Amino acid sequence: MKFPAPLGLAIFAAMASTLCNAADAPWVNPAVTAASAQVIDLRHSIHQHPELGNMEVQTSVLVAQQLKSWGIEVRTGVGKTGVVGVLRGGKPGAVVALRADMDALPVKEMTGLPFASKAEGVRLGKTVPVMHACGHDAHTAMLLGAARVLAEHREDVPGTVVFLFQPAEEGAADVDDFDTHAVIGAKAMIRDGALDSPKVEAVFGVHVMSGYPSGHLYYKPGTALNSADDFRITVNGxxxxxxxxxxxxxxxxxxxxxxxxxxxxxxxxxxxxxxxxxxxxxxxxxxxxxxxxxxxxxxxxxxxxxxxxxxxxxxxxxxxxxxxxxxxxxVKADLEVMHYAPVTTNNPGLTEAMVPALELAAPGKVERLPASLSPSEDFSLYAEKVPGLFVFLGATPEGQDMNKAAPNHSPYFSVDDGTLTTGVKAYVQFVLNYVGRVTGKS
Incomplete structure (x- = not known):
């Protein structure tokens, strides 16, 4: 249930007070370091074998296998090809969701990386090149890394963690963009109960961004990303x-x-x-x-x-x-509008309360954005249901000219492997430092 603003701010103001003295669990950094090689390998493998929206069959299999290997409860086929993992911690606490998207884009990769994609896929009956041109490979690998770290230390994890591996954030390859009856992506995950079993109290997401230095985290309370609606006008003369x-x-x-x-x-x-x-x-x-x-x-x-x-x-x-x-x-003009996502809004109280957790993940490298960013994200649909926080992770090596970095969705877009550990830590610290209603702290 979405909190009314006054209640939400009151609850998370109490959280902020608690988190001012947040201390890093001593096992986090060593555990993330131990998992880092696997996270990089997973990211390279997923990058080399990208799949379009609603076609993430092999990616879903990989995700489910990894989660099961760490003793995490798994549900597949959520939102068509999505995967939900549930980890029950050893300490009392809230139910918190962590989300990553898995789908790639119909883009021909031009990076020249040794693990560059040469894959093709079928979109609406047409064969197209496929590339992870927006970093969803990194998101999936980072969330898997967090799942491993949390599972290995479940006795120290408060409450329950729900891992949301979502298909079709960029749209579905098997659905016309203007099929108003289609339910895809986050909307399909929500329809299939991703936030309900168990009932999620707050949701967190991380997105890599080109042109921002690797290992740095960025946040903004309130409006973080634009809404998105597509339109088609057929003009007949x-x-x-x-x-x-x-x-x-x-x-x-x-x-x-x-x-x-x-x-x-x-x-x-x-x-x-x-x-x-x-x-x-x-x-x-x-x-x-x-x-x-x-x-x-x-x-x-x-x-x-x-x-x-x-x-x-x-x-x-x-x-x-x-x-x-x-x-x-x-002339006659027929207008069709396809509603994709509302404005992505970070719950202000939750956002401020979690800043110390971000600092634990990236000490001295956390920055508040002065304005919202122009892209859109269907993470906004989760954040309409429960308080949400969506943050951004720099993907470009610090020594490079940020203004010359190939942007997200470019055929030259790439993610610095060095930033992945920061993303894993961010997911882990969200869980460890969230103070919810069930703890009595609010």
Whole structure:
């Protein structure tokens, strides 16, 4: 259940007071060091054998086998190809969830790494190259490392840990992007009870980021990442010869006006004192040759905001704007919107309470972000159900120029293996330093 703001802040204010004197369990660093070689090997193996969303069959098998080998309860087939592990600690405490995503992207790898992907996959019937271009291989390996460390020291673990290995964070390879009936990713995990058995009290996630130095952790209370909604507009006119446009109805001209009009939703129709919004058209398809005005043009794009109010305003006003422009140009426009994720919001009290835990994971290398970041994440769906904290882990070696690092989703994107131990420690310290309601501390 999502906490009302006053209650949540009161609970986690008490946690913050407790954590000010947080002390690192002496076994954590040696245990993480002992697991580090396996974490790197797992990451390389997963990187070399990436799988698209909802197709993470072999990755799921690997995850389940590793969890079982450490005596962790395992459920498979959650959210289609997801895996849930449950570790019951030896001390009283809360039920805390740790989440990692497993899916890769339809990108051809160009890194030249010795373990670079040469894999291909099938996306909507089309064969495509596949690469871990956003670091989900690192996320999966780091969470496996944390699972091993916690399992080996379960007698010292408070409460219960739920490990969420999620498919399809980037979308599903077997589902059309605009299939509004599809339930994938975090939404499918939640539907299948990932937060319910046992009942999770708080959820934590870590995401590697290019252009930030390896081994550094970044956090922000409140809004951390944008919302994301995709749209597709099919504009239908009347095909005719390009030399006589008056004999048809031109969907290309109408489409251009729709693209222009969409920008006014941000510049003229939303209250920018509440945050930001971006509407980007990423694809325009129509026509086959120079002298034929086509019957149909298709536009597709994305809507990103860091404010729920702004998101609601854009989504409410977009249909009227599109239909109005279409009417003016005597075309028909069919608008489809696919809701991916709300704004990723870190519970403010929980975030402040866990800063000492972050410091234990990365001493002297923890920084509060001055503003939210522009990408989006379906971790936000978990954080709507229970208090959540999503933090960012630098992935670029400290000696490199951060401004020249290949960004996430680039075919040249890479993760420094040296940062993985920090990610493992962050997951472990979240568990060891969370003080929940069941302890009586709140």
């Amino acid at each position: 009347k095909q005719t010869h390009g030399s006589a446009p008056w004999t048809g109805v031109d969907p290309i001209v109408a489409s251009e006006k729709i693209v222009d009009g969409l920008q006014t939703l941000v510049s003229r129709r939303i209250d920018l004192t509440k945050g930001m919004g971006v509407i980007s058209v990423g694809s325009i398809n129509g026509g086959t040759t120079t002298n034929i005005i086509p019957e149909t043009v298709t536009l597709s794009g994305t809507i990103r905001t860091n404010s729920a109010d702004i998101r609601d305003t854009i989504l409410a006003k977009m249909p009227t704007l599109v239909s109005g422009i279409a009417s003016a140009y005597e």
